[in-house]
Amino acid sequence: MIKIEGVSKTYRTKTSEVKALKDINLEIAKGEIFGVIGQSGSGKSTLIRCINQLEKVDSGRVLVGDSDMTKLSESELRKKRRKISMIFQHFNLLKNFTVYQNVAMPLSYSGKGRKEVEKNVRNLLELVGLSDKLKSYPSQLSGGQKQRVAIARALANEPNILLSDEATSALDPETTHSILALLQELNRKLNLTVVIITHQMSVVKDICDRVAVFSAGEVVEQGPTLEVFTNPAHPVTRQFSDSLFQLDRIQDILSSAQIRDIVASGGIIARLLFNP
Ligand SMILES: Nc1ncnc2c1ncn2[C@@H]1O[C@H](COP(=O)(O)OP(=O)(O)OP(=O)(O)O)[C@@H](O)[C@H]1O
Numbered sequence: 001m002i003k004i005e006g007v008s009k010t011y012r013t014k015t016s017e018v019k020a021l022k023d024i025n026l027e028i029a030k031g032e033i034f035g036v037i038g039q040s041g042s043g044k045s046t047l048i049r050c051i052n053q054l055e056k057v058d059s060g061r062v063l064v065g066d067s068d069m070t071k072l073s074e075s076e077l078r079k080k081r082r083k084i085s086m087i088f089q090h091f092n093l094l095k096n097f098t099v100y101q102n103v104a105m106p107l108s109y110s111g112k113g114r115k116e117v118e119k120n121v122r123n124l125l126e127l128v129g130l131s132d133k134l135k136s137y138p139s140q141l142s143g144g145q146k147q148r149v150a151i152a153r154a155l156a157n158e159p160n161i162l163l164s165d166e167a168t169s170a171l172d173p174e175t176t177h178s179i180l181a182l183l184q185e186l187n188r189k190l191n192l193t194v195v196i197i198t199h200q201m202s203v204v205k206d207i208c209d210r211v212a213v214f215s216a217g218e219v220v221e222q223g224p225t226l227e228v229f230t231n232p233a234h235p236v237t238r239q240f241s242d243s244l245f246q247l248d249r250i251q252d253i254l255s256s257a258q259i260r261d262i263v264a265s266g267g268i269i270a271r272l273l274f275n276p
């Protein structure tokens, strides 16, 4: 579905040069939820902006389906981009527009009649669980509800691919969980391919089938999520993995003075799960 072959990208200003992506090779299968994780500045956002060509690559190919995105004309690209949607950390809703108008926005160029647009918008809002907020303005919604509106809007043109750049980073854990459940439901119901950029390990653990770990513009590790994090080979992956399994907390408990008391009272220090 998405194949990134030998992609490099350098940002140049008058005074500096940043190699944001260095010879990236990745393959994301149709219908998969693929995670991209890495420290700040490691090139994650640049990568997804290269997928929809909001950012031009210096070299390499970006295949989406059969098309090489780097070779398309502007009009072909516009058409192709309609099937690749994006959601963001700060939702990017139009604040003077109602929920209905925000979701209807992408459909205004679709050539659909008013009745059909209305039917589509109602269906989309039902899909994300916001049928009762049609007439509300973004300022009247919670963060999670705003992200649901953004997701409904992103689905308006029936995309095959949804790119999510830190979409849950501004949300509390419970709301994050509900948005992830929604993304998972959409992935299954619509066979949507989802690429999720995040710095939240829990997001990757909860819903990503496979993951790529970025460090300084390079993919340092990739594979099935459980495999990558139970057997991390690169120091950056190890850091993420430690934060996931909270090894430092276990270390603290083991070296604390209360360890005898905890054991004596039958307390649990760590629960080991065996995954054959
Ligand atoms: N338009 C730009 N001009 C110049 N440099 C840029 C530009 N966009 C990004 N960069 C640089 O490219 C590198 C990669 O940036 P990118 O935004 O892809 O990182 P990221 O992994 O998404 O980081 P974060 O987790 O903070 O969002 C960084 O060093 C950044 O400063």
Ligand SMILES: [Mg+2]
Residues within 6 Å of the ligand: 044, 045, 046, 165
């Ligand atoms: Mg980013």
